[in-house]
Amino acid sequence: MSSAPAPLSTWARNISPSPTLAVDAKAKALAAAGEDVCGFAAGEPDFDTPDHIKEACIAALKSGKTKYAPTPGIEPLRQAIADKYLADYGYKAAPSQVIVSPGGKFSCYLAILATCSPGDEVIIPAPYWVSYPDMVELAGGTPVPVVAGIETQFKLTPEQLEAAITPKTKWFIFNSPSNPTGAGYTRAELKALCDVLMRHPQVWIMSDDMYEHLVFDDFKFCTPAEIEPGLYDRTLTCNGVSKSYAMTGWRIGYAAGPVALIKAMGTIQSQSTSNPCSVSQYAALEALTGPQDFLAANRTLFQRRRDLVVGMLYQAKGINCPTPEGAFYVYPDISALIGKTTPSGVTITNDEVFASALLEDTGVAVVFGAAFGLSPNFRVSYATSDALLQEACTRIQRFCASLV
Numbered sequence: 282m283s284s285a286p287a288p289l290s291t292w293a294r295n296i297s298p299s300p301t302l303a304v305d306a307k308a309k310a311l312a313a314a315g316e317d318v319c320g321f322a323a324g325e326p327d328f329d330t331p332d333h334i335k336e337a338c339i340a341a342l343k344s345g346k347t348k349y350a351p352t353p354g355i356e357p358l359r360q361a362i363a364d365k366y367l368a369d370y371g372y373k374a375a376p377s378q379v380i381v382s383p384g385g386k387f388s389c390y391l392a393i394l395a396t397c398s399p400g401d402e403v404i405i406p407a408p409y410w411v412s413y414p415d416m417v418e419l420a421g422g423t424p425v426p427v428v429a430g431i432e433t434q435f436k437l438t439p440e441q442l443e444a445a446i447t448p449k450t451k452w453f454i455f456n457s458p459s460n461p462t463g464a465g466y467t468r469a470e471l472k473a474l475c476d477v478l479m480r481h482p483q484v485w486i487m488s489d490d491m492y493e494h495l496v497f498d499d500f501k502f503c504t505p506a507e508i509e510p511g512l513y514d515r516t517l518t519c520n521g522v523s524k525s526y527a528m529t530g531w532r533i534g535y536a537a538g539p540v541a542l543i544k545a546m547g548t549i550q551s552q553s554t555s556n557p558c559s560v561s562q563y564a565a566l567e568a569l570t571g572p573q574d575f576l577a578a579n580r581t582l583f584q585r586r587r588d589l590v591v592g593m594l595y596q597a598k599g600i601n602c603p604t605p606e607g608a609f610y611v612y613p614d615i616s617a618l619i620g621k622t623t624p625s626g627v628t629i630t631n632d633e634v635f636a637s638a639l640l641e642d643t644g645v646a647v648v649f650g651a652a653f654g655l656s657p658n659f660r661v662s663y664a665t666s667d668a669l670l671q672e673a674c675t676r677i678q679r680f681c682a683s684l685v
């Protein structure tokens with residue numbers, strides 16, 4: 282029996298599915314079918330949400346916090362977020378300047394939806410988190426990727442930002458430490474970008490601080506709201522509990538900014554998801570206000586894994602892997618491998634072919650660089666066990682050595 286094709290909108294036809302989720306799903310399907318797969322695609326910690334956070338959720342469930350909740354988030358959580366911003370960055374935001382949403386992804390999307398009209402441009406340093414350009418397109422805006430390559434450690438220079446700004450620029454999206462490169466901007470580097478933005482009052486700044494707590498060595502996280510108070514009236518500071526607190530499935534993100542923007546985001550949220558999950562918000566409240574000592578332990582763990590992966594990929598023939606400041610990703614360059622051929626006769630013409638041959642021949646799943654707007658590279662998410670990392674990097678070394 283044949284069925285009629287679904288009457289898809291232009292939005293649905295023009296949007297691409299998340300490539301990172303697609304690669305992860307493929308790796309999981311292969312593993313379920315009995316293949317020996319090392320999955321490096323998923324962008325989430327490999328350990329469980331801490332118990333005290335789960336307990337807060339259980340207590341909320343038991344006390345009947347199971348009804349619709351206020352659209353912009355429960356009051357104590359909005360207050361806790363405002364308190365955190367003040368304590369951590371000296372950034373003063375009233376609870377009315379804070380909105381809680383179902384995941385950090387939705388916080389960013391709400392802001393774009395609330396502000397972008399057809400013709401508006403959004404500057405996105407590339408390589409970028411896969412969702413930014415599609416969000417902008419969904420809102421009818423125009424993504425303007427600006428490549429920040431390996432030569433500047435994947436960081437945008439003030440000159441590049443200045444050159445990309447036009448009268449139509451609505452937003453500059455800033456993400457440090459970055460997905461997919463792990464690159465983190467120093468205070469001086471961020472100040473130089475802020476100085477450019479100070480000269481262009483029509484440009485808003487979205488700072489996606491999702492990897493705030495995952496920084497290594499003596500690197501110090503910083504965010505525009507902390508560095509340049511002169512940008513206060515046009516900065517949206519986004520964050521969430523997903524990565525730092527191992528809470529990807531709970532779906533809680535948040536943002537703080539000028540009241541009018543937060544209100545508009547709330548209106549869209551009220552007509553789309555109503556409110557973020559009530560009991561997840563009580564868990565997030567505990568995450569932000571409860572014990573924080575495991576954050577330092579996580580940093581140590583991830584730094585060790587970063588060093589392991591960078592060290593082993595450094596020894597893989599044809600791979601150039603810079604050492605990132607944070608997050609749990611590395612973004613190696615494979616220019617030297619383009620044009621080579623695998624033992625099974627596949628010519629590596631680009632990073633998508635590389636990633637697919639790597640999965641096929643060795644069972645190692647990585648995400649190809651074109652998905653993030655900079656090739657030829659691939660992204661490794663090292664949020665997995667040392668043993669698996671060691672095994673996967675050994676397979677990558679063997680695969681690279683086998684290319685002719």
Ligand SMILES: Cc1ncc(COP(=O)(O)O)c(C=O)c1O
Pocket residue numbers: 324383384385386387410456459460489491521522523529532533534
């Ligand atoms: C830079 C960045 N922002 C936001 C998100 C989304 O986080 P959440 O799972 O809370 O929607 C991610 C997830 O991969 C990310 O890498």
